Amino acid sequence: MSNYSTLEHVLEEILRVVKPLQEDWETRTRVIDALRRVIGSVESLRGGWHGLQCIPNARVPILKFESSLQGISCDLSIDNLQGQIKSKILLWISVIDARFRDMVLLVKEWAKAHDINNPKTGTFNSYSLSLLVIFHFQTCVPAILPPLKDIYSGNIADDLQGVRATAERHIAETCAANITRFRQQKYRPVNRSSLSELFISFLEKFSNISLRAPEQGISSYTGQWEFVRMRLLPKTYALFIEDPFEQQENSARAVSRSNLTRISEAFQTTHRRLITANQSQGFLLLDELVRPQISRYIPRAPARNPTDNGRYYHQYQYQQHPTRSQVERTLLSTTSQQFRNLRLESRSSSSTLQNHNQGQHMWRARSDR
Numbered sequence: 206m207s208n209y210s211t212l213e214h215v216l217e218e219i220l221r222v223v224k225p226l227q228e229d230w231e232t233r234t235r236v237i238d239a240l241r242r243v244i245g246s247v248e249s250l251r252g253g254w255h256g257l258q259c260i261p262n263a264r265v266p267i268l269k270f271e272s273s274l275q276g277i278s279c280d281l282s283i284d285n286l287q288g289q290i291k292s293k294i295l296l297w298i299s300v301i302d303a304r305f306r307d308m309v310l311l312v313k314e315w316a317k318a319h320d321i322n323n324p325k326t327g328t329f330n331s332y333s334l335s336l337l338v339i340f341h342f343q344t345c346v347p348a349i350l351p352p353l354k355d356i357y358s359g360n361i362a363d364d365l366q367g368v369r370a371t372a373e374r375h376i377a378e379t380c381a382a383n384i385t386r387f388r389q390q391k392y393r394p395v396n397r398s399s400l401s402e403l404f405i406s407f408l409e410k411f412s413n414i415s416l417r418a419p420e421q422g423i424s425s426y427t428g429q430w431e432f433v434r435m436r437l438l439p440k441t442y443a444l445f446i447e448d449p450f451e452q453q454e455n456s457a458r459a460v461s462r463s464n465l466t467r468i469s470e471a472f473q474t475t476h477r478r479l480i481t482a483n484q485s486q487g488f489l490l491l492d493e494l495v496r497p498q499i500s501r502y503i504p505r506a507p508a509r510n511p512t513d514n515g516r517y518y519h520q521y522q523y524q525q526h527p528t529r530s531q532v533e534r535t536l537l538s539t540t541s542q543q544f545r546n547l548r549l550e551s552r553s554s555s556s557t558l559q560n561h562n563q564g565q566h567m568w569r570a571r572s573d574r
Contacts, residue, residue, distance in 0.1 A: 209401035212479060212490075216311055216400050218503045219495055223310050236272045240279065286369070287361050290376060291450050294357060295335055297380050301388060302349050307400060308338045311494075312407065318496045319471040327461030328468060333446050336425050336456055341407045343428035347394035352428030353449040356383045361450040408476035415469035418444045425449045 256271045268281040282288065299306045312334050316322035324330040329337075342349040357380050365372045387393075398406075422433040422445030433445050443465045446457040460468070475493045482490055491500040 209399065209405065209479075212405075213399050213401040215491070215494070215503075216404060219314060219499070220307055220310060222499055222502050223314055233277065236277050236279065239272070240281070286365055287451065290361055290365065290373065291332075291448075293377070294380055294450060297384060298339070298350065298353075298356065300384055302342070304400060304403065305338065305342060305350065308342075308403060308407070309335050311400070311404060312338055314495050314499060315475065315493075316471075318492070318494060318499075319475075321464070321468050321471055324459035327459060327464040329457065330459060333457045333460075336446050336449070337411065337423065338407070339425045339449075340423050340428070341403070341410055343425060344410070345396060345398065345403065345406060347396045348428070349396045350428075351387050353425050354427060355387065356380055357450065360452055405476065405479055408472050408479070412469065412472040412476055414444070414472065415465045418465060422447060426452055 321328040421430040424431045424447040426449035443462040444457045444460045448454040448456045
């Protein structure tokens with residue numbers, strides 16, 4: 206059994222809360238259908254929508270608003286085909302190993318808990334956090350994911366020129382073939398690390414990110430640290446996380462120098478507390494892993510059984526809270542940025558990827574604002 210067995214259970218409980226259910230997909234589909242009807246009519250965004258905010262100085266201008274249907278938050282961009290394709294590629298990568306999707310959810314929730322998942326305030330956007338997880342999976346031993354150049358070696362911005370349907374089909378077919386080839390490698394070493402082991406090594410890997418950032422950038426395209434002065438053109442960026450599908454673009458361009466130290470400290474602090482905590486106190490570390498609105502729906506620490514010779518047993522103490530479906534509805538507005546790809550699955554995707562896409566996570570792959 207893993208040395209981190211209690212932490213493993215805590216992470217599973219976190220995922221139980223933050224993973225979307227079928228009813229979440231159905232709700233989001235209704236929101237998307239309603240939005241299409243509004244856009245297709247002469248009506249303005251009134252009645253079922255509120256909190257409109259335009260982000261004009263983003264790389265791709267964004268209109269932000271909330272649906273009155275369960276408070277789902279939406280980001281609307283027009284003709285952002287590059288973002289849609291990047292989202293799909295991240296989804297397709299999850300075919301390789303299911304731990305990737307779980308790790309992204311855990312890392313994003315941890316980053317929100319430490320207030321380092323907000324590009325508007327100079328920290329990570331969700332796309333960058335996903336790339337950090339990919340990079341970790343590429344550089345752990347044995348590797349779980351290949352360099353992304355082995356999945357798609359082209360540049361999305363260049364390759365989407367010409368006939369759109371043809372370009373999308375080419376990208377989908379290329380990714381499908383390369384993913385299948387990687388998965389079918391018979392003698393590829395298998396990484397059997399638990400989620401808790403991967404999570405702790407993730408924190409450790411980036412604990413000194415503020416010290417490495419002036420000289421080295423993170424490239425999931427090559428699957429290795431790159432010397433920024435030689436290849437990644439850092440300009441004035443505090444941190445360089447290369448966009449693997451639009452090489453030499455920095456997905457972490459919003460990260461400020463003043464926040465980079467705080468980001469590094471968040472990695473360090475959580476890593477230190479997780480590895481030094483007594484395993485029986487794992488649930489006491491929830492404040493390190495999730496936001497308060499998430500932690501209150503997660504079981505408490507084990508209780509002592511007075512009739513069991515003073516031994517501890519795993520009788521987790523639940524607080525009196527709403528049902529799971531009610532909890533999910535409460536959390537929709539705060540976790541919905543993970544589900545903001547408003548485009549239906551591409552009909553041009555290969556049958557292998559189409560089958561996997563059904564009911565799977567729609568990855569948010571949008572550039573910094």
